[in-house]
Amino acid sequence: MITEFDTWGVHERQFWLRGSAPEKVVDFDAGSRMWNVYGHPEAARVLSNPKLFSSNMMRLMAAEIGADVEEAQAGELLYLDPPRHTRLRRLVNHAFTPKVLADLEPKIARLTHELLDEAAVTDRLELVSALAYPLPVIVIAELLGVPASDRDLFRKWAESLIPPTSDEDVSLVGRFEGQEQVTETTIQQRKEFGEYLAEYIEDRRRTPREDLLSGLVHAEVEGERLSDKEIATLADVLLLAGHVTTTMLLGNTILCLDAHRDEFARVRADRSRLPDVIEESLRYLPPFAVTSRVTTAEAEVGGVTIPPDQLVMVWLGAANRDPRVFDDPVAFRPGRDPNPHLTFSRGIHYCIGAGLARLEGRIALNILFDRFAEIATLPDEPPRFVRSSQMLNAHTVPLAVSA
Structure with a gap:
């Protein structure tokens, strides 16, 4: 059973995992020239005010590492502000409506059983490679209308959307230092993805189907059709929203339960508790631990003025884990009410794939509990995490299981 975060090899900047808290809710790091917002009310205010706190960081990056960055992000929802963000988001929201998600339930259950059958589990299961990664990839591929066999x-393309980090975590701590290579890699990966999608885009122009890619190809925004690059970039976002979040959610929820065996026993005995377990896991081990914005004007946050x-x-x-909002925040306590965690962000950039991640997590975990009477981490083979302050992403979660 994993009980110490240090044994997971998580990044030292994830101080909040170990129960420590910053002295201030907002501070300035002179080394990286970044402002940090730690408090819950302050974070919610930043995320809910796109006019004052813009998601368009491309202008800063372009000034420091080259103007090609903006071109590379054409159609990138994560870096757009209204009104264009609103119009493009409306297009992709169709992939995640309640009806679409309800229709996916039997397919997700079938795929979960098939993947576990393919894994030929005896007494050991590597959760990420066997289930947590392939399940959401297959689902989002089918929504887009491209072969899940790829x-x-x-x-590879989904991981290229997440800035790579080293022990020094240059992508955040070093601001944009060293980002020239990161940008070139990202541009190259997106070029490959665009080339891959090109034949499917052209096919959907000739013969539309009942899939999201057809919807993007034939959609109009501000009276114009989307370019192939914009379609590919939006597909990138869907790949990230519909895949990476679920992969992390599944792994992190199992790790939370493994570290709190009493809660594991309770949810096994009463499956109605599972949604609460997932929500608390999202709060406790958020897949993405940090997000960023750029001030468009002088802004006051937490009593601090940011230029x-x-x-x-x-x-x-x-x-x-702000104690002003969450009682006993370092405790894993499913059923918190309220539980206003910010894991899926807040405001216009609320995670598109949040509903799908919750659905896939609930179905997959229920099936895991049904198939295996015992599930536990291996003391001599702990999970491997990406060493990054930006995310809590387990590359591997080896488990001992028994029927």
Whole structure:
């Protein structure tokens, strides 16, 4: 059973995992020239005010590492502000309506059983490679209308959307230092994805189908059709929203339950508790621990004045453990009411794939509980995490299981 975060090899900047808290709810890091927001009310305010706290960081990055960055992000919802964000988001929201999600339930259950059958589990299961990664990839591929058999390619492209980090975590701590290579890699990966999608885009122009890719190809925004690059970039976002979040959610929920065996026993005995377990896991181990914004004008946050054109890091993981909002925040306590965690962000950039991640998590975990009477981490083979302050992403979660 994993009980110490240190044994997971998580990044030292994830101080909030170990129960420590910053001295201030907002501070300035002179080394990285970044403003950090740790408090929950302050983080919610930043995320809910796109006019003052813009998601368009491309202008800062372009000034420091080259103007090609903006071109590379054409159609990138994560870096757009209204009104264009509103119009493009409306297009992709169709992939995640309550009806679409309800129709996916039997398919997700079938795929979960098939993947576990394929894994030929005896007494050991590597959760990520066997289930947590392929399940959401197959689902989002089918929504888009591209072959799920290309899942390994999807994984490479999806991971290219997340800035790679080293022990120094240069992508955040070093601001944009060293980002030239990161940007070139991202551009190259997106070029490959665009080339891959090109034949499917052209096919949907000739013969539309009942899939999301057809909807994007034939949609109009401001009286114009989307370019192939915009379609590919939106598909990138869907790949990230519909895949990475679920992969992390499944792994992190199992790790939370493994570290709290009493809660594991309770949810096994009463499956109605599972949604509460998932929500608390999202608060406790958020897949993405930080997000960023840029001030468009002078802004006051938590009694601190931030000048315009400043990079603001919003620490979702720390905000989720703000004692002003969460009673006994370091405790894993399913059923918190309320539980206003910011894991899926807040406002116009609320995670598109949140509903799908919750659905896939609930179905997959129920099936795991049905198939295996015992599930536990291996003391001599702990999970491997990406060493990053930006996310809590387990590359591997080896489990001992028994029927």
